[in-house]
Structures are given as structure tokens and as C-alpha cells.
Amino acid sequence: MARVVILGAGVSGHTAAAFLRRWLDAADEVVVVSPKPDYNWLPSNIWVGLGRMQPKDVLIPLAPIYKRHGIIFKQAKALSLYPEGSDGLAQPHVKIESTLPESAGQQELVTYDFLINATGPRLNFGATEGLGPAGHSLSVCTADHAQEAAHTFLDHVAAMKRGERRRFVVGTGHGTCTCEGAAFEYVVNLEFELRRHKVREQAEVVYLSNEYELGDFGMGGAHIRRNGYITPTNIFTESLFAERGIEWIIRSHVTKVEPTRILYQTLSGEEYELTFDMAMLLPPFSGVGLEAFDKSGINISSRLFAPNGFMRVDAEYSVKPYEQWKASDWPRTYQTPEYSNIFAAGIAFAPPHAMSQPHYTASGVPIFAAPPRTGMPSAMIGKAVAHTIADRIRGVERAPHMASMSELGAACVASAGADLRHGSAASMTVFPIVKDYDRYPEYGRDLNYTVGEIGLAGHWLKLLLHYLFMYKARLLPGWTLIPE
Numbered sequence: 001m002a003r004v005v006i007l008g009a010g011v012s013g014h015t016a017a018a019f020l021r022r023w024l025d026a027a028d029e030v031v032v033v034s035p036k037p038d039y040n041w042l043p044s045n046i047w048v049g050l051g052r053m054q055p056k057d058v059l060i061p062l063a064p065i066y067k068r069h070g071i072i073f074k075q076a077k078a079l080s081l082y083p084e085g086s087d088g089l090a091q092p093h094v095k096i097e098s099t100l101p102e103s104a105g106q107q108e109l110v111t112y113d114f115l116i117n118a119t120g121p122r123l124n125f126g127a128t129e130g131l132g133p134a135g136h137s138l139s140v141c142t143a144d145h146a147q148e149a150a151h152t153f154l155d156h157v158a159a160m161k162r163g164e165r166r167r168f169v170v171g172t173g174h175g176t177c178t179c180e181g182a183a184f185e186y187v188v189n190l191e192f193e194l195r196r197h198k199v200r201e202q203a204e205v206v207y208l209s210n211e212y213e214l215g216d217f218g219m220g221g222a223h224i225r226r227n228g229y230i231t232p233t234n235i236f237t238e239s240l241f242a243e244r245g246i247e248w249i250i251r252s253h254v255t256k257v258e259p260t261r262i263l264y265q266t267l268s269g270e271e272y273e274l275t276f277d278m279a280m281l282l283p284p285f286s287g288v289g290l291e292a293f294d295k296s297g298i299n300i301s302s303r304l305f306a307p308n309g310f311m312r313v314d315a316e317y318s319v320k321p322y323e324q325w326k327a328s329d330w331p332r333t334y335q336t337p338e339y340s341n342i343f344a345a346g347i348a349f350a351p352p353h354a355m356s357q358p359h360y361t362a363s364g365v366p367i368f369a370a371p372p373r374t375g376m377p378s379a380m381i382g383k384a385v386a387h388t389i390a391d392r393i394r395g396v397e398r399a400p401h402m403a404s405m406s407e408l409g410a411a412c413v414a415s416a417g418a419d420l421r422h423g424s425a426a427s428m429t430v431f432p433i434v435k436d437y438d439r440y441p442e443y444g445r446d447l448n449y450t451v452g453e454i455g456l457a458g459h460w461l462k463l464l465l466h467y468l469f470m471y472k473a474r475l476l477p478g479w480t481l482i483p484e
Contacts, residue, residue, distance in 0.1 A: 001027045002393045005094060005112035007078045007290075009034035009062055011042070011375045012346025012382035013118030015484065018475055019383050021071050023390040030070075031110060035077035035099045037061060039473050040143050043375060044466050046185050048146035049280070050193050051154050055143040060473050069475055074110070075100050078119060078288075081304070082109075083339045084295040092341070114389045117311050117344040118382060121285035121373070124174075128283075130257035131173040137257050137279040140186060149280055153190070156278055160199035166277040169262060171208035173281030175253030178370035180209055180217050183282050184237070185414035188426070190280075191244045192416035200245075207241065207248040208262070208274065208281070210367050212359055214238050214248060217412075218369035219355045222430050223443045224452035230443075233428070236452055240426060249274070251359070253367045254281065269361045284370065285347065287311070303338055310350035312336060313343070317350070322357050327406035327436035329353065334385050335400065343385045346378035355434055375469075376410045377403070377433060379484035406434040409449055415462035425458030 004020055006013045009032050020030045038059040047053040066073040076096040083092050091111040098106045123141050125132030139145040156166045170187040187207050194200040215221050215233030222233045251267040262274045287309020291301045305311055316329040329352040336342045351371045359368045384403035409431030435444030472482040
């Protein structure tokens with residue numbers, strides 16, 4: 001019998017657990033440790049954040065699913081790893097702390113033969129003073145955050161229907177943020193909802209971002225094939241914003257958020273302020289704060305984790321200038337170099353570097369997008385890691401399964417509206433996710449598979465994906481037929 005412990009039940013962790021349970025023998029144990037009781041389909045939090053969906057539409061209770069499929073579920077947060085065992089327990093194990101109301105705070109040691117770190121990110125609102133729901137801005141990073149954003153938005157809509165004016169600011173709350181795609185989708189949805197509520201003329205909508213150019217999205221932008229033409233994503237995005245009357249401010253680093261005012265500086269070093277009535281600003285990400293100890297109790301966290309708290313894997317982490325970055329720097333197997341039975345999947349692994357070119361102010365403040373961490377590659381990474389572990393447990397001798405972001409494509413559908421008759425979407429695919437100038441010298445990507453369109457069809461696709469992936473997450477009959 002073997003035991004695989006998975007820390008986290010997001011897209012990557014949940015995918016890994018589902019496939020491991022399917023591929024392993026009944027005697028083998030699959031254990032999922034997650035501090036939250038629900039699975040959250042994060043892309044649809046955008047719709048929750050504007051009142052078009054409710055949290056119940058994007059959350060799925062995990063315990064019944066795992067019980068039905070023979071997966072052991074522990075609602076707890078992981079605190080520390082002991083990959084060599086400890087004085088009290090010889091086997092590799094992880095220390096966890098219960099988050100169940102009836103046993104909150106109780107700690108437990110869980111042994112493992114293989115470990116998948118799929119803990120995802122810590123939402124680092126503390127990086128900017130006043131950022132986040134505990135401060136003066138809103139978020140859609142969790143279903144609860146999104147619901148709070150919806151309540152605030154609808155309150156402002158009611159005020160505008162009484163003739164008042166409002167300014168909405170959407171974007172990134174720090175110079176090193178990721179997930180610009182989520183901010184982009186939220187702002188186009190917000191603008192759509194203002195028109196649907198017939199209050200658009202009373203509103204000013206501003207997009208505030210750390211991107212060097214619009215459409216960077218943390219992947220250095222792209223060139224897309226559209227209507228027979230090759231168009232940079234900055235032109236694609238600027239055109240879409242211009243059509244919708246969305247103003248934009250780029251190359252910015254938010255330094256402080258006050259109750260009705262955002263203070264920020266630009267790449268040129270100039271300081272500005274922007275007043276708002278509602279601000280939805282995404283935070284930077286960091287690792288969740290796991291620590292690691294060797295058998296004698298010495299802290300070895302710096303060996304397993306990068307300074308940002310994400311886990312080191314089979315990537316090239318040597319520091320080198322942007323001009324020397326390679327697609328081959330990115331990990332393929334997601335196995336840690338320190339221990340052959342530990343993997344990091346999804347957002348939990350440490351990227352070797354950004355995808356976008358780094359930029360700094362004269363005083364050294366970084367203002368550029370961190371690499372995107374989207375659901376599609378996270379699921380494929382989780383599945384590949386699960387496949388490798390299943391092979392090793394079953395004694396199958398073959399190379400580890402790979403899911404390098406420099407060899408994977410990804411699709412992004414930013415849809416505005418939430419019903420079949422009204423809405424549009426900006427749909428884009430890129431291949432590969434990480435630019436590879438050795439294979440594609442001109443643009444870094446294959447333009448046969450890097451395409452974009454705007455229209456109702458993409459909106460229908462986004463709705464379809466919501467229901468398909470909610471079905472898949474419930475592990476209902478035929479779930480394996482739905483691709484990652």
C-alpha cells in the first residue's frame with residue numbers, strides 16, 4: 001500500500017487527486033488536505049463579483065465527492081514538511097492543523113510516500129498599505145471576496161440610477177502582480193453591467209495596471225492571427241477598451257490605498273493619485289508559508305522554497321539577464337531536486353523567472369507583471385504529476401510525464417455577460433504559453449495556434465466551460481471525457 005498526500009484542493013490539487021484515485025489500486029490511499037471545505041471554480045468568480053452569479057454557483061463541497069470516490073479528506077492547513085521524518089516519526093510526514101469548527105487548531109502528523117504541494121498562493125494584500133477587503137479595495141480572488149464586490153457594485157448602481165456619478169477603478173494593486181487577465185475580464189464585465197443597468201453615462205471606468213503595455217497579461221504579450229492579420233495584443237486590447245470607453249493607466253505600482261484615493265507611481269518615477277468610488281485591485285501572490293525541516297529538526301526551507309515561498313522544482317533558477325532567458329528554463333516534471341517523492345503543481349511551483357521583460361524605476365522599484373497562473377495549465381500539470389506518481393507506485397518503468405508551460409498552449413476567454421442572449425467575449429489562444437524564440441524566432445509563438453476573436457460565440461463558449469468544469473469537478477459520470 002502506498003499513500004499520496006496532496007496539499008490543496010484547487011484546480012491542480014483536485015485534478016491530481018481525482019486521477020490518482022482512478023489510476024491507483026483500492027489499497028493505495030489518496031489523501032487531500034485543504035483548509036477550505038469547498039472547491040471554487042475561480043474563473044466564474046468574475047460573474048459573482050458583479051451579481052450575475054452567487055457563491056453557491058461556483059463552490060462545490062469537497063467532503064461528499066471525496067467520500068463517494070474513496071479519497072481521504074482532511075479539512076486542515078499544512079504547516080510544515082518533514083521529508084526525512086523527525087525524531088518522533090521516522091517516515092516522511094507533514095504537520096497539519098485542523099480548520100474544522102469542532103476541532104480548529106488541533107494538529108496532526110500525516111505520513112506520505114509521495115507528496116504533491118498544490119497549496120496555491122497566499123493573497124499578499126499586505127504588500128501594499130490599505131489593499132484588499134480588510135483595507136479599502138475589493139477583490140474577486142475568493143467567492144466571499146467576489147460577493148462583497150458585487151454588493152458594493154450594486155449599491156453604486158442604485159446610486160447612479162438616482163442620478164449620481166461614480167468612478168470605478170479596476171486592476172492591479174502592486175507593481176509585481178499577476179492575473180492581469182482576471183482584472184481585464186472584470187473591467188469589461190463591469191462596463192457591460194453598467195450598460196445593462198442603463199447607467200453607463202454616469203460612470204467613469206479606469207483600468208490601472210502594472211503591465212508595460214496593455215495586453216501583456218504577464219506573458220510578454222502576444223501576436224495573434226485575426227481576420228487574416230497579425231495583431232499585437234496591445235492593439236487588440238486598446239481597441240477593445242476604446243470601443244467601450246474604458247480609460248487605462250499602465251506601468252504603475254500602487255503604493256497605498258486610502259478610503260477614496262489610490263496613490264501610485266509610474267515607471268518614470270512620478271507620483272500620482274487617483275480618486276475612486278469603487279476599486280477592485282488584485283494583490284501580488286506569494287507562497288503560503290510552508291516550512292521544511294530535516295530529520296534533526298534543522299530548518300531547510302531555503303532548500304525547498306524560493307524567497308517568494310513557492311517550491312523549487314526542476315527549473316533553471318540561475319539568475320541571468322532577460323536576453324538569456326530560455327523556454328527550456330521552465331520545469332517539465334515539477335519534481336523537487338531535493339527529494340524524488342515531492343512535487344509542486346499549479347501555482348505552488350516557483351517559476352524560474354518572469355515571462356514579461358523586467359522594468360524598474362530609477363530607485364529600483366519593480367513594475368512588471370509576474371507570470372500568469374491559469375486553470376488550464378494548472379490542471380494539466382496536476383494530471384502529469386499524478387501520472388508520474390501512479391507509474392512509480394505501480395512499478396511502471398518509463399520517463400516522468402511532462403507538462404512544461406513552454407510546450408503547452410492555453411486558452412483565455414474573457415466574457416462579458418452571463419446569459420445566452422446578451423454578451424460578448426474576447427477569446428484568445430496562445431501556443432506555447434512561454435515564448436520560445438529558438439523554435440519560433442519571429443514572434444516566439446506558433447501563429448497557427450495563437451489566435452483571437454471578439455464576439456458572442458466566445459461568450460457561449462465561456463458559459464459552456466463554466467458548466468462543463470463544474471460537472472467535471474464533481475467527478476460525475478464521464479468526467480474524464482472533459483479535457484483539462
